[in-house]
Amino acid sequence: MDDAERLEIEEHLKQQIEAYHEAAILFTAVSARIPDLLNLGGRTPEMLASELDMEPKPLRRFLRGLVTMRLCEELEDGRFVLTPAGEALVPDSDSSLREKALVVLGQYWQPWLDLQHCLKTGEPSFPKAFGMPVAAWRAANVEDSAAFQNYLAKEEAGDAFPGGADVHLLKGVLQQHDDAEARTILQNCRKTMKLGERLIVCERLMPENATDDPAAIMLDLHMMAITGGKARTKSEMETLIAEAGLTVVESKKTDDGLTVIDTRRR
Template identity: 25%
Template sequence: MTAATTRPPAHVALPDAEQARHALRMRELIYGHLRSRALCAMAELGLADALAERPLPAAELADRAGADPALLTRLLHALAAFGALRATSGQSGSSGSSGSSGSSGSSGPSGEAVQAGRPGEFFELTPLGAALRTDAPASALPTALLVARAVAPAWERLTESVRTGRPGFPEAFGEDFFSRLGADPALRSVFDRSQETGLALELAAVLDAVDFSGALTVVDVGGGDAALLTGLLAAHPELRGVLVDLAEALEPAARRLAGTGLGARCELVAGDFFAPLPPGADRYLLRHILHDWDDDACRALLRNCRAAMGPEARLVVVDHLAGADPAGGDRWGAVMDLYMMSLFGGGRERTREEVTGLLHEAGFGTVRVTRLAAGAGVFEARPGDGRPAGGGPR
């Protein structure tokens, strides 16, 4: 094992302009964890919702969040530097008085007065920061809460994961990710909400990529709280749905279907998706499922879908694509792949060719691939002999 070293050189080497630029950029990347933690703190403190109607001074935000005024002010200035907030000299855009001057102080560690915001200073949301509001379309709030409460500790173990081949999540929590969700209803709710808001970035494109028109039956395999299935049923009134997932996922799915008035058009089936699936449907869906598993498990799951399908049925796989934009660095695919590495043993993002290869090995023929702007790919496959039969990417 190669150990890192910090042995100093014999003399300080001064960088040229390009080396200095790269050295500063590298430090920015290294300290990026603090930026993430600041945004997660913004989410946990409810700052975006507190600022939804009008700008507020730091002292009032601290009172609402139950936070130390001076330290919250420093966090607010950092969030402004990151583009999530904007510091103003007055109540621009305000609908009324805040009821606070914004100049309240607190005592620091040495007992001296510490200013909680500059006199007359208010903070307001930017369009970027508004993405953390509870009611924002495709809100990032549940994702920030999921990261803060469950995912970040697994990320902290990335070096050890690379060395040992074991994901960080079980090491941090003593159980695997899905067992943790099953034992913690509050965390399960945050996870489901994060999945739902992520779906908002993909649903229209998925509906454009795949033909769901007509009196079809769709089986959503591992469909969670039915966010995807309700979107499909709402868009296509003739469609009928079947959701297959573990028992603990079905209660929130039933609530969602009842709340949307779509319960009569959907059957909920408790089960492991490695067990036999409801046969004879027209479409089988796997949205962000394969990237949780290693290749052997993916082949088993795909063959299980294949066994349930008739010759005219179609399988639809939605997953993030690795290597989709090599020229642009494929940053999103790389980040999501590290995410999978931290949570699941064998889980990873795959290239278009790797997913297509798994489909062919599991007995699927024609594969059509549509790349989505949000970084995912939609794979549409039919039962076949496992050999490609046309239908390239579009």
Template identity: 25%
Template sequence: MVYGFWVSRSLQIMAELGIADTIGDEPKSVEELAQASGTHAPALRRMLRLLTGLGVLVKDEQSQRFGLTELGRMLQKDSPGSVYGSLRAHGHLLSWQAWGDLVSSLKTGQPSVEKFMGDSFFGYMSKHPEDAAIFNGSMAAYQSLNAPAVVGAYDFSTAKSVVDVGGGTGTLLAHILQSHPNLRGALFELPHVKAEATARLSNLGMASRSEVLEGNFFEKIPSGYDIYILSQILHDWDDERSLKILTNVREAMHPGAKLLIVETVLPGDNVSHFGNLYDMAMLVLVGGQERTGTEYTALLEKAGLRIHRVLPTYMPPSVVEVVPA
């Protein structure tokens, strides 16, 4: 555990330098990889040796060339199950600065990254499109894995309409609509996301069964849908702002409507769980938090909602089905 960040940093740099994509299907020599990545060949060779020991790369002793293992292919940008986006996002300087100043968050309860950004996480990203593209790429890749897990865990067949609140460019919504041909869907997002989301849904053949609605979930959420989805939204915010979102959803819901919260539900203390790590990431980056089932119950009660059931998926997040109290 002490040396774990040495490994993660090596993988992050491998993604940043595009080494996996440079190798592709044809093993490459150290010299070829160094030239393509602008690195010092002898130094790069030492990192490649580390990565062969980790099972990411494999070296052919006869040709002295390095190729990708099945695990290593996950570092390519467009490979199935790619972790490229995640490595780029968490390898970003601002992420490292935030974690390096974790003690600041522990003392203040506020995101340490704001000291280096000079703004909130989302405020900074809105003004720095290149940085935002790195983090958005990570979220899009994650949703491509998360969407099938959600559809596999929850039966949407009894609904006629669904709206994904804060659903990004529509990855989850598109997957739901593709799996349920009789369902109509809407994406509710900020205005600057509309063009990309509309194009994405159209390219996936969902234009006739979907629409992109503009708005802010802190202000008002559209009414009239059978299912409302908040996927990876509430963990970005503290209880006060999460309660505002949930209250707006409750006001939009008709009596028979349901809310699906797609989030990691922490199991509590004395349990090793991925969500505990992500909870700390929410602390240092955005000031949000992952929550236990008990914490969700208390938060939802304040908004006039209650948990009907919690459905686990094969990904870390669960589908929390919520109904009016």
């Protein structure tokens, strides 16, 4: 590694570290539902403060932060209105940005900050941060669960996979579980399948070299922190599938880096 490459990496990391400013502003805005009200014709800080039970002076300062992010603009009459980019933050937007801010920053940030817990115990850090496993926490927190489900729905809206009456699909499911749980899921699927029926398993698989697919490495770390699951290599996935009594017929990698594994009951 030469000096130019080292400096490039350092600059990138500095930008990533300093990105907490805008991330925190974005999370605060959507969790307080500020874009929802700004989308109704704009608001002065005084109007907005009255509606949200906030203080107008710090709220004006906060809104100017949104202006620097080009999510809203300040009009001459003192009102703040959303820009076209800011409209992505309202509930009925087709964009997943609002839900992503609520889920990633509200549910994932704290566990990721405590990755040391995973390294020391081998257990996910989500339960330590929130007092219970992620599935139980979402069951107990309806609004947060709804944000998560909406986020998934919007993120997967464009995905298309092989279909048909005799096809079962597991997309991004097995990675959320350890090997024993994942094997049980596959075995339960097999029990519901007739001979010849298909089970499509769609996951991002671990690369042989980390730099070949950094997104897969980050996914694996995410599962370590949140659910206790993991991303698997192609051979690990095929072994798991075989142990569940299923046969791999074909594997194809999609343009977005996922692998679609077509299996049959044997």
